[in-house]
Amino acid sequence: MGDVFKALADETRRLILDELATRDDQTLFELCSLLISRHGVNSSRQAISQHLAVLESAGLVTVRWQGRSKLHSIERGPLRDLTQRWLEPGKDTRCGST
Amino acid sequence: MGDVFKALADETRRLILDELATRDDQTLFELCSLLISRHGVNSSRQAISQHLAVLESAGLVTVRWQGRSKLHSIERGPLRDLTQRWLEPGKDTRCGST
DNA sequence: CGATTATGCAAGTATCCACTTGCCTGTCAA
DNA sequence: TTGACAGGCAAGTGGATACTTGCATAATCG
Numbered sequence: 346m347g348d349v350f351k352a353l354a355d356e357t358r359r360l361i362l363d364e365l366a367t368r369d370d371q372t373l374f375e376l377c378s379l380l381i382s383r384h385g386v387n388s389s390r391q392a393i394s395q396h397l398a399v400l401e402s403a404g405l406v407t408v409r410w411q412g413r414s415k416l417h418s419i420e421r422g423p424l425r426d427l428t429q430r431w432l433e434p435g436k437d438t439r440c441g442s443t
Numbered sequence: 444m445g446d447v448f449k450a451l452a453d454e455t456r457r458l459i460l461d462e463l464a465t466r467d468d469q470t471l472f473e474l475c476s477l478l479i480s481r482h483g484v485n486s487s488r489q490a491i492s493q494h495l496a497v498l499e500s501a502g503l504v505t506v507r508w509q510g511r512s513k514l515h516s517i518e519r520g521p522l523r524d525l526t527q528r529w530l531e532p533g534k535d536t537r538c539g540s541t
Numbered sequence: 542c543g544a545t546t547a548t549g550c551a552a553g554t555a556t557c558c559a560c561t562t563g564c565c566t567g568t569c570a571a
Numbered sequence: 572t573t574g575a576c577a578g579g580c581a582a583g584t585g586g587a588t589a590c591t592t593g594c595a596t597a598a599t600c601g
Contacts, residue, residue, distance in 0.1 A: 354452035366529045413568040424526040431464045511598040
């Protein structure tokens with residue numbers, strides 16, 4: 346399993362997650378179009394494909410084949426409690442705990 | 444301000460945060476010793492210093508000078524809600540919200 | 542003051558990583 | 572079956588980055 350932090354370190358990959366957070370089951374071409382039109386990313390199809398491979402290896406994206414289309418979805422599991430390692434209980438400000 | 448995700452992408456820097464999460468106000472030499480003895484990191488003092496600079500630039504480490512010693516502490520602000528961008532409200536599991 | 546300690550700065554190297562290019566495989570429609 | 576579509580694989584390139592080496596600066600101690 347790849348490194349979740351390393352996967353999140355790239356801006357293009359974060360934008361891919363943004364798009365997948367908006368809508369699941371998107372193909373490579375759909376993601377390419379959205380990244381170009383909405384975020385000005387001008388990378389090739391292969392570049393995006395490699396980014397998706399990194400995200401998949403990190404467990405942040407799951408894949409489902411449908412015919413010749415590969416449908417990508419976001420996997421939120423690895424994102425939860427990712428930084429909990431440094432936010433020890435008792436000092437958390439998010440849940441209104443004293 | 445640097446990139447928080449990029450700062451967290453390096454294992455050595457994550458270990459530094461681990462040590463700073465254990466104890467605040469540590470000097471460069473203290474961190475070097477701990478990284479070597481507890482984690483087998485065998486980087487030079489300058490390497491660790493550069494890592495600390497990256498962490499500081501990302502806002503993850505704050506610095507306080509005391510004489511000729513530079514005391515480093517963890518800054519947890521940028522760590523909170525770092526992944527909230529993809530964990531839209533209503534699907535959060537941490538606060539027991541419905 | 543001189544010596545030591547704690548750290549910073551700058552340049553060089555070597556590896557990693559994002560990206561491209563070119564070609565190949567598998568699926569669908571006519 | 573033929574052509575078009577969706578995607579994968581592999582090699583090469585350029586830029587970023589982790590690390591080292593060598594020297595410089597500032598504070599403390601005798």
